Amino acid sequence: MRPLTEDETRTVFEKIANYTGGSLKNLIAPLPNGDRFVLRIQKDRVYYVLLSIANLATSIARDKLLSVGTCLGKITKTGKFRLHITALDILASHARYKLWLKPNGEMPFLYGGHVVKAHVGRWSDDCPEHQGVVVYNMQDVPIGFGVTARSTAEAKRLAPTGIVCFRQADCGEYVRDEDNLFTSG
């Protein structure tokens, strides 16, 4: 486990900033008890963890450490960063654009489908194209995140079967991708 380099930090923040607004700086703000959250990389996974816990984790051998804190995603071999569904909590608390799904659209989304216009209950106004959005159900529970296929204005003219949001991650992955999501090797 090690801290991130400057480039790695930038790529991670750039990806997260697609989904979040100005409140992102609270992500690394110091807590009232003097502690703060830091980013740590273990193998290729990036973890968002309290500094005190990260310091404790140094007593565990690298190859024996499976996970610590919240896994945000993984850094690919080409140097890009891929967000995992485990980062949903952090994204949802700082989300800039949101999309609410009708009950009939929840299951198709949780099974890995993109969001079609007919399934959208509500949508943040003035949302541009290809912008990260957090997907909620109508009870305001975050169930995944994606990237908009059309801007809000364009989506109004779209047919009900037209895709408005490309899925990036959904809560169904906890079941579908259990083996890859939490590596044990």
Next chain:
Amino acid sequence: MAPSRTKTVKNKHAGSKAVQGKHASKKPGPPDGIVKAKKIKGTPPAKTAVGKQIVKLLEKRKKNRNKTYTDEELGIPKLNKITPVGVQKPRGKKKGKVFVDDRESMTTILAMVQAEKEGQIESKIMKARQLEEIREARKLEAEKKEEEKKSKLEEVKDNLRKKRKRNKTTPKDEDNVNELTSTGTKATRPKKKVSFA
């Protein structure tokens, strides 16, 4: 008379040296009295202006000999060569990664990234709005054109109708007038009748 005893001197030079030392303490200088001319070290051979210039030139030459020029300084075009991964990093630099762990640098990176993203989103929104405006304008124009077309068509239709009406009315009137003039008002054509017995 007491026999004179010869003194055995263990070291001939010792006494004399001691004496010399005493002398030396009194008088600085060599014991043999020969004074050598002092050598002046490091003095330039000539103090004239020409001499100075020569010295300067020599120094410059020395410097130039040691100086090595890089490719960039000489303006040599870069070769289209493949630099291996291991060679890409400059020598003398610290090996390994530079970690970012302090809050200040992380905040700086975060602020930079955020500003960049904000700019991107803003530009996206602006672009979308502009496109929307253009689309609206086009739509309005198309509607206008269609209306014009329709109105033109209507006009043409009206004209045709009017023309037809005129055409229909004028020949009939003329006929009537002719008939009236020829046969009078009550004159009617004899109707053909078929009667069965």
